[in-house]
Amino acid sequence: xxxxxxxxxxxxxxxxxxxxxxxxxxxxxxxxxxxxxxxxxxxxxxxxxxxxxxxxxxxxxxxxxxxxxxxxxxxxxxxxxx
Numbered sequence: 001x002x003x004x005x006x007x008x009x010x011x012x013x014x015x016x017x018x019x020x021x022x023x024x025x026x027x028x029x030x031x032x033x034x035x036x037x038x039x040x041x042x043x044x045x046x047x048x049x050x051x052x053x054x055x056x057x058x059x060x061x062x063x064x065x066x067x068x069x070x071x072x073x074x075x076x077x078x079x080x081x082x
Contacts, residue, residue: 050081
């Protein structure tokens with residue numbers, strides 16, 4: 001029975017630590033919203049980008065040094081990547 005209590009205590013502390021980590025990451029991610037006026041036009045932008053081989057097209061959302069991308073359909077690629 002003591003082993004079960006020890007395991008549940010460890011799991012509780014792991015869960016609590018994971019919740020704290022998620023909270024800290026959320027606060028850090030949203031902390032830039034307080035200083036949005038300080039961002040220049042080059043720091044936040046949405047761009048499209050073709051690969052060098054011109055076989056794929058991506059939409060990129062840039063937020064400071066971080067970019068998030070999504071692949072765009074091949075029908076649109078044919079019109080943009082020439």
